[in-house]
Amino acid sequence: MAARRPRQTNSSNSLTFADLGVPDALNRVLAAAGVDRPFPIQAATLPDALAGRDVLGRGRTGSGKTYAFLLAVLTRLAATATPRRAGRPRALILVPTRELATQIDSVMAPLAQALSLRTMTIFGGVAARPQIAGLRAGVDVLVACPGRLADHVEAGDAHLDAVEITVLDEADHMADLGFLPTVRRLLEQTPRGGQRLLFSATLDAGVDVLVRRFLTDPVVHSVDSTLSPVAAMTHHVLHVHADDRFAVLVELTAAPGRAVVFTRTKQGAKRLTRRLVAAGVTAVELHGNLAQAARTRNLRAFSDGQAHTLVATDIAARGIHIDDVALVVHADPPVEHKAYLHRSGRTARAGAAGTVVTLMTDGQVPEVRELTRKAGVAATTTRLRPGDALLRQLAPGERTLVPPPVPQSAGPRNEAQSAQGGRGRRGAKPTSTASNASVRSVPARSGAAAFSARARPGTRSGGR
Structure with missing residues (x-):
């Protein structure tokens, strides 16, 4: 299910996505979707993410974190132009729920298409065979829930040794749901020198363990306080x-x-x-x-x-x-x-x-x-x-x-x-x-x- 995206116009600055380094092909897709100016979390994290730095972004729910990491991931993958290989995604986005995986992929689809990049989702509750076929066909960006992805890795249908960029979205919620041991095992199979982006509304003890273990000298951007309610x-x-x-x-x-x-x-x-x-x-x-x-x-x-x-x-x-x-x-x-x-x-x-x-x-x-x-x-x-x-x-x-x-x-x-x-x-x-x-x-x-x-x-x- 693809939810219609809101028209994104309010920003704390006058920057454009082009000013931040987002390529024209993506800017045209953003403009068609009514996304005119970057939100604060996007303006803060995109320059560092596009430069290849590990980023820790904290912002309240609804602050625009999805576009912040999607634009960085797609731009960097398009720049390297590494060919797709069977069972070896080039970027991995880990999320806690099936619905979130589906909706991130729906937001990403037109952006990825503009760059000729292939995406897919993996989560439980549905048949595994179509997912295996998709992995074997080769994928650039894989959006996955930890449990089902771990099953595919264990079965040898997915390998994470070619992942260039890893994103952990809603990291605090994955901690709440008990996913951290599985997330840790998955991250350990990604290349040590790969880029890692972690986005979370809060930085609890469980999330901090992941930050210290897997992020290298991360740039921290905390746009909103953990307890910051929305003014509107x-x-x-x-x-x-x-x-x-x-x-x-x-x-x-x-x-x-x-x-x-x-x-x-x-x-x-x-x-x-x-x-x-x-x-x-x-x-x-x-x-x-x-x-x-x-x-x-x-x-x-x-x-x-x-x-x-x-x-x-x-x-x-x-x-x-x-x-x-x-x-x-x-x-x-x-x-x-x-x-x-x-x-x-x-x-x-x-x-x-x-x-x-x-x-x-x-x-x-x-x-x-x-x-x-x-x-x-x-x-x-x-x-x-x-x-x-x-x-x-x-x-x-x-x-x-x-x-x-x-x-x-x-x-x-x-x-x-x-x-x-x-x-x-x-x-x-x-x-x-x-x-x-x-x-x-x-x-x-x-x-x-x-x-x-x-x-x-x-x-x-x-x-x-």
């Missing part, structure tokens, strides 16, 4: 009664525009998506229990506008870059402040504005206060009920609800089955996708309150 992002904490959480959530997500709703657990994401669909919200889910085909299909539905709400675990905080996300809702407040910042970073990207809402019940007051304090966020806290006028300010526009898909069933389903996504007599499952049924407009209060039920917040973190 507004933060709100809605103090609600537990019985009102779902009704408030429906009011927010029934508004026009894209919204990403975060839960702590995979089962929580699945359950909440079914309830939202039953309530008339066009929603899809994204979490680790889905097969890759379902994850791709749901992301495409969200990106294409068939569904306006994506319900996700923290995997999406690092794994997706969808334009024009107006609203992020923490239905379950995250455990760590880093997760709060990465989740929130799905909105207000590339200079756009966005709103972040955290739903907080009485029992969650201390943890949410500590969460926002550590995140360096000045959030406005409001106690409210469904139908409050503030909900229309946070998510403006007319609320619309869509009748949920009707399962193929031989008999009627009772109200409890419908609300919980139960199966009909033939075993048909309700789908968590946008419906083609007619849309109906409803007053915010009546539409949400009609589907109010006690929400069951997640109790553990780290659902993938």
Whole structure:
């Protein structure tokens, strides 16, 4: 799935990409995509990366790190013009999630094509045979998740001894997911004298181990503080009664525009998506229990506008870059402040504005206060009920609800089955996708309150 890239115009300087050394062939592609001026992280890191230096770049999510390393990698590969060899990529970009690998490759594709460079992705959850065939055909830039790449290396289908440039993107998240031992084994198989670029929002102990072990005299560029919130992002904490959480959530997500709703657990994401669909919200889910085909299909539905709400675990905080996300809702407040910042970073990207809402019940007051304090966020806290006028300010526009898909069933389903996504007599499952049924407009209060039920917040973190 290729997400449309935002028009990149705001920059802290008057430099152009040409001024930084980006070749004309890439500048034409950037201009066609509306990327006019470099962001600070790009302006800071590109000169050193293009000069062949090892670079450690730190910037908050949404700061433009992807273009920063892609332009450097492609420019340097085109300059050396080393021929492709079977099973031996010339550049390696390691990322923590399948979605991030796919989207980096989609951003890179037109740039690589302009330089006649070949790219491919490797990750788990899909058949290995097409990946093996692609490796054997020869590839210039390989975007890979550590686990599946390690399998190919062990099987002898991939060799890393010809890698000229290695990029570690979202290095701190790879540390959180336990990838560091595998990443270390992979990096040890790349040439010692190769260039290495590491990009991360934070520099935790695990990331620092990689820096000291694999980067040689790196140039450090820290454009944004670890706790630097986005200026165009507004933060709100809605103090609600537990019985009102779902009704408030429906009011927010029934508004026009894209919204990403975060839960702590995979089962929580699945359950909440079914309830939202039953309530008339066009929603899809994204979490680790889905097969890759379902994850791709749901992301495409969200990106294409068939569904306006994506319900996700923290995997999406690092794994997706969808334009024009107006609203992020923490239905379950995250455990760590880093997760709060990465989740929130799905909105207000590339200079756009966005709103972040955290739903907080009485029992969650201390943890949410500590969460926002550590995140360096000045959030406005409001106690409210469904139908409050503030909900229309946070998510403006007319609320619309869509009748949920009707399962193929031989008999009627009772109200409890419908609300919980139960199966009909033939075993048909309700789908968590946008419906083609007619849309109906409803007053915010009546539409949400009609589907109010006690929400069951997640109790553990780290659902993938």
